[in-house]
Amino acid sequence: MISATLGIEIERGVRKLLDEAGTSWPSELKVLVDRPAHPDHGEYSTNVSMLLAKTLRKSPMEIANKLKSELEHAKIAEGIFSKIEAVAPGFLNFAIDWNVWLNRHREYSAYQGETEKGKVVIEHTSINPNKSAHIGHLRNSCIGDTLARLLSRAGREVEIHNYIDDLGNQLADTVVGILHTKTEGEHVRFGDFCWDTYAKVNKVYKGSPELQEERTRVLHELEEGTSSTAWIGRLTAEKIVREQLHEMKAFGIGYDVLVWESRIVAEGLWEAAFEHLQATGAFYKVEEGKLAGCWVLRHGGEGSGEAEGTPSPDPEAHQADKVLVRSNGILTYTAKDIAYHLWKFGLLSQDFTYMPFADGVWSTDSQGQAMPFGRGETVINVIDYRQEYPQAMVKLALEALGYKEQAARLLHVSYGVVSLSPETAESLGVDTSAGKGSYAMSGRQGVGIKVAELLQVMEESIESKRSRQEGLSSREIAAAAIRYYLLKYHLQTEVVFDLRQATEVSGNSGVYLLYAYARAGSVLEKAGAGQKGSGKALMEPPVPSFDGGALEPPERQLLKQIAYWTETMDAAVRQLAPNLICSYAFELSLLFNNFYGACPILKGPDDRVELRVWLTWKFRETLGKALDVLGLPAPDRM
Known part of the structure; x- marks a missing residue:
């Protein structure tokens, strides 16, 4: 890679200038190779001479000219540069010799990949299996799938996980809705029926506190996994996951393995993690206050300044800690996530067994076979920025257990959520009289754009604008347009989704x-x-x-x-x-x-x-x- 080679040569020249001056390398000095804004200034540029002026007590131009001479004498980058210029106020500009580049273009344009090796486990999508996917979920999937493709091209072994939360509140709500409410109307897919059912039960909750208590009962039964209610939950989740995989397949998104949260409990992964955590001073049972009876993970870990194993005397201080086991015995999402990540890194003796699920995708299953999943060198989780705290708690748990190297290789790829433009929100029946610049999607209110519906709208828009029907189908073009739309923004940008803008086919599309x-x-x-x-x-x-x-x-x-x-x-x-x-x-x-x-x-x-x-x-x-x-x-x- 030309810029990397150039950076090394510049550093070598800078070190020689510093040695001649009898000065050590300044701790804050970093050699950066940039691209000049003006095309006449060559292909690469560095401002290192200006950064050295104070240390060497010389003008930037004097340093630039001396560094230029050093680099020319060293025949930098094996003759790839035809010219080096020192220009005011102290830049060094480098122009590529295009004849040399052309003769060696295969070498220069072939990405060599990462020096780091080992398996990368990427978890993405991980949608609650209680309703159809919406465009916010799709942004997650597009980011995760693209990272997998990126790292595969970089030479890494990549394994893609989709975590299925079949023990969570959202699935329990949908099950309660199926059992205790009536959803009418035509629905092409089961997930769309559950979309309306989930929104309906959340409305009913407001006037029926006893129904919210029913949710707690359903949660217990889902976790125990033996009752008729648990079977309804299991069948609901499996049907919706199959529909979600089908939706993602239209965008070229696939997975290696589905990890069901229920299997983490059933296979004893959480029990093993619990025993490990009990041996640390960061995990303890609260005896009094609001969280009495809960097992919590102290935010400060063993380095919080408290004696090892000693809970904070102030019950309010527990608000900064993370509850892993509630006082009623129900595990939180983070508890199971900690066990899951210990398994991802190959740090537990317990393992899953697997059964084929669909199109080359494996799924954790009690009746399955052993497979070489997990045991990652690096773990990447694609989850929106609102999950920053739970992700930090998983990292903290690894550190508390002494797995500091693994904690350092646990990466959270955070991204901004997708909201709706006022025009798009209004078209979905949202009250936009507040005049806000964007409106959040809400599954509980049934507000959002389903992936399947968006693809259909986009396909019709593409079809209406095509003058010829050759090559790709309108559906394939529509999927590509949507995928690019969700990828082109900086990860931390909140995507304000506008249906009209998303269906445009010109400009940056x-x-x-x-x-x-x-x-x-x-x-x-x-x-x-x-x-x-x-x-x-x-x-x-x-x-x-x-x-x-x-x-x-x-x-x-x-x-x-x-x-x-x-x-x-x-x-x-x-x-x-x-x-x-x-x-x-x-x-x-x-x-x-x-x-x-x-x-x-x-x-x-x-x-x-x-x-x-x-x-x-x-x-x-x-x-x-x-x-x-x-x-x-x-x-x-x-």
Whole structure:
């Protein structure tokens, strides 16, 4: 990777300057290699000379010129740079020698992957199995699936989990609703029926306190797992999970294993975790106050300043602790999650057995067989920002048990929730008279956009705008458009979902990327640059030889963006940020379309045609890699 190699060479040059001055490396100094904002300033830039001015007591320009001489003498990056410039107020700019890059483009554009090895366990989706999925759930699934694709391309072994909370309040509410309320109307899917039932029972709760007590009874029966009520819950959850998997499959999202919360209890994972936790000073039973009878995990752990094993004397202080077992004996979600994560890291002797569930997906099952799931080196959980505290408690439990290395490798990929724009909320019957900028979805109120309904609306919108019916179906294009829409935002951004905006096919959209890819394929076919085999991409045309200084601006800009692919991948892997791939792919497609409009690809002198055909092929290859990471199709026709 050019930028990484350049960073190492700059650090080496800086260290030599510091040694000559008899000065050690400043603790706050970090060498950064950036991309210049102006195209005339080359492909890379660093401001390290300005950062060194105070330490070396010299002007930034004097340092920049000296560092330039050092780097030129060292023949940096094996001759990949044609020019290094020191420019005011102290930047060093680096211009790529495109003739060298072209001759070694396979090396420079092949992402080498992570140096870290070992299995990565990624948990995502994990929707409560009590109703149909909505677009907020889909954002989680798209992020998790893209991270799995990203890390697989980086060379990691990836295992994908979908955690099914079949012992939670939400499923209990739906079961109570099925048994004690009446939901009318036509429903195509069972999950849609449960969507309305869940909303209805939550309305009934307000005037029927005794029904809320019924929920507590149902929760107990779900956990015991032997009654007719438990069977109703089990069948409800399984039916809805099958529908949810079918919904996700339309977006190219799949899983390796479903881990059912009930199996964590039944297989003794929580019992084993409980015994381990009891041996620490961070886990204890509260004897008085609001939480009397509860088992809690102290937020401060063993380093909280209290004597080991001594509960805080102030009952109110327990509010900062996390209840794992309620006074009535019911386990909290976090308790089972702690046991689950001990298993994920291979830290428990107990294990699950598995049965095939659907389409290559395995499921924990008492009647199953042993499988090599779990035992991850790194664990990544894709859960929205509201779950930051429970995730912190799982990490705390690992630390309290002495598993500090595993705690450091437990990563929470947090993201902003999806809410509705005022126009979209109003179309769903939400009162928008408050004039807010967005409105939250609420399963309890039955407010939200179901995944299946959104896909249908988007498919109809795509169908109405298509002039030709070639290549991908409107449904496939619709799924790609929705997936890209949910991935393109920064993870911490709250996505204010607007149905009209989401169905647009121009601008920064998934459809725009697909059209650019198909356009490049069409150009290559006309150029006779390769031939189609059975399912094979167009073959690479000859690498052109040309004067890199004679590149026209659209050619240079496109080639530059292509060259940035490997470092974009590296940044996305390090930051676990799918939106970086979206931004890169959109910019790449923009530059290709600009190149396509400004530079006649198949007309002109032979050497120019040769260059432009090759550029088109290289663009298509690179965009294809980005589309694969994003989980989008790479169509020959649109």
